[in-house]
Amino acid sequence: MRLSHVGGNTVGRILEGIDLGYTYPNGYKVFDHVNIETYNNELIAIIGPSGIGKSTLLRILGGFVKPDHGEVRLLGKKITQPTPKIALIHQSIVTFPWFTALENVKLGLKYKKLPKEKEDEIARKMLDLVGLSGFEDFYPKQMSGGMRQRVAIARALAADPVVLLMDEPFAHLDELTAEGLRREIYSILFNQGTSLRSAVLVSHNLNEVVELADRVYVLNGRPASVVGEVKIELDRPRKPKDDRFQAYLDQLYSLLTPVEKSVEQKDRGKQDV
Amino acid sequence: MFDIWLAIYDTLLTLGRVFIDIAFAIVTGWLLGYISLKSKTFENIYISLSEIFESVPVISFFPVVLIFFVFSIGGSLGIELAVLFLVFTAVVWNIWMGIYQAFKTVPSEMEEVIRNYRFGFVGKMLRLYIPFSMPRIAANLIPSFADALFYITVSEVFSIGVKSYEVPGIGTLIAQYTAEGDYTDAIYALIVLGIFTTTITLLLREFAEYSVKKYGLDTEASLKSFKRGRFRIRYSARLSNSKGVFAKLGKYLTKPPYFTRQNRLMEEEEAKKRKIPINMISAGIGILLLIIILYGAYSVIISVKPSTWSYLISTLPQDLIDLGADYIRVAVISLMSFIFAVFVGYYIARHTNADRVIVPIIQTFSAFPAPAYFPLLYGFTYTYVSSIFGPFTNEFYVLLLGFISTFYYVFYSFWMGVKNLPSEYWELMDNLKLGFWTKMRKIILPATFPYIIAGMSSTTNSAWGGLAIGEYWPDIYQSQTLEVRTGLMKALAIADNQGNLALVGWLSLIFAIIVVIYSVLFTRKMMDLARKKYVAEEGIYAA
Numbered sequence: 001m002r003l004s005h006v007g008g009n010t011v012g013r014i015l016e017g018i019d020l021g022y023t024y025p026n027g028y029k030v031f032d033h034v035n036i037e038t039y040n041n042e043l044i045a046i047i048g049p050s051g052i053g054k055s056t057l058l059r060i061l062g063g064f065v066k067p068d069h070g071e072v073r074l075l076g077k078k079i080t081q082p083t084p085k086i087a088l089i090h091q092s093i094v095t096f097p098w099f100t101a102l103e104n105v106k107l108g109l110k111y112k113k114l115p116k117e118k119e120d121e122i123a124r125k126m127l128d129l130v131g132l133s134g135f136e137d138f139y140p141k142q143m144s145g146g147m148r149q150r151v152a153i154a155r156a157l158a159a160d161p162v163v164l165l166m167d168e169p170f171a172h173l174d175e176l177t178a179e180g181l182r183r184e185i186y187s188i189l190f191n192q193g194t195s196l197r198s199a200v201l202v203s204h205n206l207n208e209v210v211e212l213a214d215r216v217y218v219l220n221g222r223p224a225s226v227v228g229e230v231k232i233e234l235d236r237p238r239k240p241k242d243d244r245f246q247a248y249l250d251q252l253y254s255l256l257t258p259v260e261k262s263v264e265q266k267d268r269g270k271q272d273v
Numbered sequence: 274m275f276d277i278w279l280a281i282y283d284t285l286l287t288l289g290r291v292f293i294d295i296a297f298a299i300v301t302g303w304l305l306g307y308i309s310l311k312s313k314t315f316e317n318i319y320i321s322l323s324e325i326f327e328s329v330p331v332i333s334f335f336p337v338v339l340i341f342f343v344f345s346i347g348g349s350l351g352i353e354l355a356v357l358f359l360v361f362t363a364v365v366w367n368i369w370m371g372i373y374q375a376f377k378t379v380p381s382e383m384e385e386v387i388r389n390y391r392f393g394f395v396g397k398m399l400r401l402y403i404p405f406s407m408p409r410i411a412a413n414l415i416p417s418f419a420d421a422l423f424y425i426t427v428s429e430v431f432s433i434g435v436k437s438y439e440v441p442g443i444g445t446l447i448a449q450y451t452a453e454g455d456y457t458d459a460i461y462a463l464i465v466l467g468i469f470t471t472t473i474t475l476l477l478r479e480f481a482e483y484s485v486k487k488y489g490l491d492t493e494a495s496l497k498s499f500k501r502g503r504f505r506i507r508y509s510a511r512l513s514n515s516k517g518v519f520a521k522l523g524k525y526l527t528k529p530p531y532f533t534r535q536n537r538l539m540e541e542e543e544a545k546k547r548k549i550p551i552n553m554i555s556a557g558i559g560i561l562l563l564i565i566i567l568y569g570a571y572s573v574i575i576s577v578k579p580s581t582w583s584y585l586i587s588t589l590p591q592d593l594i595d596l597g598a599d600y601i602r603v604a605v606i607s608l609m610s611f612i613f614a615v616f617v618g619y620y621i622a623r624h625t626n627a628d629r630v631i632v633p634i635i636q637t638f639s640a641f642p643a644p645a646y647f648p649l650l651y652g653f654t655y656t657y658v659s660s661i662f663g664p665f666t667n668e669f670y671v672l673l674l675g676f677i678s679t680f681y682y683v684f685y686s687f688w689m690g691v692k693n694l695p696s697e698y699w700e701l702m703d704n705l706k707l708g709f710w711t712k713m714r715k716i717i718l719p720a721t722f723p724y725i726i727a728g729m730s731s732t733t734n735s736a737w738g739g740l741a742i743g744e745y746w747p748d749i750y751q752s753q754t755l756e757v758r759t760g761l762m763k764a765l766a767i768a769d770n771q772g773n774l775a776l777v778g779w780l781s782l783i784f785a786i787i788v789v790i791y792s793v794l795f796t797r798k799m800m801d802l803a804r805k806k807y808v809a810e811e812g813i814y815a816a
Contacts, residue, residue, distance in 0.1 A: 064700055082703040093814035094697040098719045098806050111706040148814050
């Protein structure tokens with residue numbers, strides 16, 4: 001069997017998407033019966049061909065979009081609307097141009113209604129965590145794309161999230177910047193100074209996925225469903241030139257083969273039976 | 274007995290004038306926009322003058338209209354042209370600036386294709402520039418139509434001294450019915466006008482949506498602010514409630530000129546090779562225009578006797594007090610409009626069903642000219658209102674007229690700003706569980722700041738129109754006169770009524786100077802700040 005299935009372990013389960021299905025307003029059923037789980041200190045990735053509904057799935061996991069059926073649970077509790085406990089990082093990097101980096105990060109703390117000094121202290125700490133110490137008073141316009149994304153991550157972490165949802169967070173960065181941030185992101189996220197327990201990454205970039213993820217869900221089909229779940233068991237930092245790294249890449253590529261072919265194969269299989 | 278055919282005929286006459294003005298504004302806008310592309314000198318003169326004239330309320334044009342058309346041309350043609358010109362000044366700036374910005378934002382790739390095939394002026398206009406300007410023109414039509422109706426219904430009948438001038442139209446007909454105490458027929462005439470304005474507004478909505486779908490571009494440009502010409506909120510302020518259409522229109526607001534320096538250089542080089550120096554001709558036209566305006570001003574100044582000058586100057590302290598009183602009224606109207614805009618605009622932008630119902634209703638309401646029905650509203654509510662407001666009753670009515678004739682600019686601007694907020698911002702606000710006031714203070718108001726400033730600027734300008742009509746309105750209802758104690762617009766109206774044209778010209782001049790100073794020192798500064806700091810789209814980094 002080509003898939004390395006994991007699961008069955010209910011201890012330390014952080015975020016669960018149970019039997020999720022979604023239909024676009026135009027009637028197109030984009031995915032169905034999708035089950036996803038994240039565990040403590042785990043970064044999972046969701047991959048799939050374009051238009052398969054990865055970003056929509058991510059928004060369902062965050063409570064931004066209601067599924068047709070199924071439910072999302074955070075630490076066993078049903079999620080029905082967005083919460084700072086599940087923070088979303090957008091593909092288009094979102095900062096507020098009228099706020100400095102520090103003020104942007106403080107926005108993540110507003111719901112806590114803390115005294116100003118405390119807000120200031122936490123925001124500075126988060127900026128330091130993402131490597132932006134000294135840039136507190138810079139406006140987003142004065143920063144590069146990579147720095148802006150760090151601000152967005154700091155803002156998300158400031159809200160004390162349990163889960164971080166990342167929708168292609170490096171897609172709009174140049175390759176060098178993206179590589180630098182990728183190298184740091186894991187240690188930033190699962191640092192002692194954050195409340196984070198797990199993270200979900202949506203990405204097209206398989207190298208990025210193998211480099212960062214502990215586990216990968218592969219979506220494919222029409223409507224899409226989880227066609228594969230791959231546990232990446234490589235030591236960190238991971239090296240793309242490593243043979244095992246390449247083997248994981250091959251495995252993911254094979255799961256992403258055009259769906260028509262796999263459907264045909266399946267049909268043929270059924271006929272044979 | 275109410276003559277429905279007369280009412281329909283008069284409504285069509287009025288609407289005919291409105292559409293003649295709009296058509297003329299569009300055609301001249303295309304020509305002037307094209308000349309602006311060809312000559313930097315012309316462009317500078319054209320845009321600077323338009324920006325100044327646009328910030329001056331229509332009432333400032335009144336003396337020019339009276340002196341030139343009524344006295345120089347005279348007869349029914351003079352009066353007809355006076356009405357047409359007055360309405361033209363109400364609609365033209367939106368349309369001209371909309372077309373200019375459309376022409377400046379033609380994608381360089383499309384422009385290159387057209388040049389590649391060596392199309393001439395007509396070819397370029399028909400194949401590229403005119404189609405490309407259609408969404409902006411269409412977006413402009415609804416507010417321009419409403420503006421035109423607002424002013425035409427009062428300018429169809431006007432008087433100078435004891436002499437009254439009028440042209441046939443629905444405004445004249447309603448004024449006649451009201452003056453004769455025939456309120457039932459006045460209401461019927463209003464209903465006829467209402468049916469026409471509602472139908473046309475709905476048709477214009479359809480047209481706006483159609484033209485955006487057909488002529489709008491799907492591609493998104495860089496989102497730096499447009500450097501020349503004001504943010505065009507007003508022209509697209511009362512469009513449809515379709516978010517797709519608005520999203521596209523919103524993008525039109527903030528696109529930079531596509532004309533890169535390189536393109537300009539190539540264009541200039543090509544122009545040099547031509548035999549006819551288009552640049553120089555265009556610049557010449559611009560300079561000539563400037564000379565004519567300056568000469569006009571000079572000839573007016575020297576034709577006034579020194580004794581008249583000293584009389585006029587002696588009125589200055591009182592004039593400034595009057596102006597101050599009016600600025601307070603404008604501030605109150607603007608504040609009321611702003612509060613209404615923020616709460617109602619936010620609510621309907623966030624509730625799709627309310628949005629679908631309320632927006633067309635407000636669009637139709639705002640296209641229905643307040644001056645036409647206000648006397649009846651005044652007559653029917655006076656007893657009740659005066660029992661509440663006592664000595665401030667007239668003040669209340671003037672502010673009410675100002676509010677109902679102007680609130681929609683800031684309302685629609687803000688509403689459109691909220692609709693155009695990047696979806697990521699909404700997600701983030703939900704994600705971070707921001708409360709209503711935090712959302713307003715930290716995100717929505719800053720993010721809609723450019724829209725608010727543009728809308729407030731239009732609201733403020735239009736408020737003057739409301740004051741001009743309301744501060745002194747003799748025989749508004751059963752020989753009652755609506756008038757305030759102090760106000761420049763009242764002083765203007767009285768001077769006008771007494772046929773004191775020198776004073777009318779003087780007061781208009783003071784008013785125009787102050788308005789331009791206000792525009793330069795305050796509105797433009799705010800606009801610049803909005804462009805520099807508060808462009809929400811710049812917060813979304815998508816390389």
